[in-house]
Amino acid sequence: xxxxxxxxxxxxxxxxxxxxxxxxxxxxxxxxxxxxxxxxxxxxxxxxxxxxxxxxxxxxxxxxxxxxxxxxxxxxxxxxxxxxxxxxxxxxxxxxxxxxxxxxxxxxxxxxxxxxxxxxxxxxxxxxxxxxxxxxxxxxxxxxxxxxxxxxxxxxxxxxxxxxxxxxxxxxxxxxxxxxxxxxxxxxxxxxxxxxxxxxxxxxxxxxxxx
Numbered sequence: 001x002x003x004x005x006x007x008x009x010x011x012x013x014x015x016x017x018x019x020x021x022x023x024x025x026x027x028x029x030x031x032x033x034x035x036x037x038x039x040x041x042x043x044x045x046x047x048x049x050x051x052x053x054x055x056x057x058x059x060x061x062x063x064x065x066x067x068x069x070x071x072x073x074x075x076x077x078x079x080x081x082x083x084x085x086x087x088x089x090x091x092x093x094x095x096x097x098x099x100x101x102x103x104x105x106x107x108x109x110x111x112x113x114x115x116x117x118x119x120x121x122x123x124x125x126x127x128x129x130x131x132x133x134x135x136x137x138x139x140x141x142x143x144x145x146x147x148x149x150x151x152x153x154x155x156x157x158x159x160x161x162x163x164x165x166x167x168x169x170x171x172x173x174x175x176x177x178x179x180x181x182x183x184x185x186x187x188x189x190x191x192x193x194x195x196x197x198x199x200x201x202x203x204x205x206x207x208x209x210x211x
Contacts, residue, residue: 015063025067109156116135
């Protein structure tokens with residue numbers, strides 16, 4: 001009687017889930033980001049389970065591990081990329097809010113200067129002070145430090161020689177530097193406006209001897 005032939009050795013197959021886990025993991029760190037990273041991790045974990053339950057008929061643990069690792073990296077890169085995009089989109093709005101806050105504070109300070117100058121004029125024969133330092137020293141601004149009325153490092157620009165009866169539209173006080181390419185300026189009549197920096201340099205800068 002012919003003895004039976006020996007059984008052919010079983011050749012294990014590579015898990016397709018492990019292969020796709022690695023493919024999606026690689027794509028997640030190049031272009032798919034979160035769309036590839038999450039499926040890569042899920043497929044990798046599923047491949048581990050199937051391989052353990054296959055009794056040696058499936059292989060690919062290394063591929064599944066690589067897919068999980070690259071998928072995790074893809075998640076991290078995705079969050080970094082999305083965060084960078086959101087930060088870049090929010091930065092102009094944040095800067096605009098900051099500029100508006102600075103302009104508002106300077107506007108309030110210039111209001112105080114205008115009011116103080118008019119108080120000075122009522123007690124000094126209609127004359128505005130010769131300088132902001134003199135205005136402070138006389139006690140009209142309520143501080144002994146002339147720089148305390150400024151928020152950005154320099155004293156406000158001041159034009160001496162005017163009086164309470166000078167034309168209302170005459171500019172006599174201005175912010176020391178432009179904010180968002182505009183100067184905050186105060187006029188004799190009490191109006192406070194924003195003047196584009198190019199217009200300020202062309203029409204008004206020469207009025208302030210200590211600019």
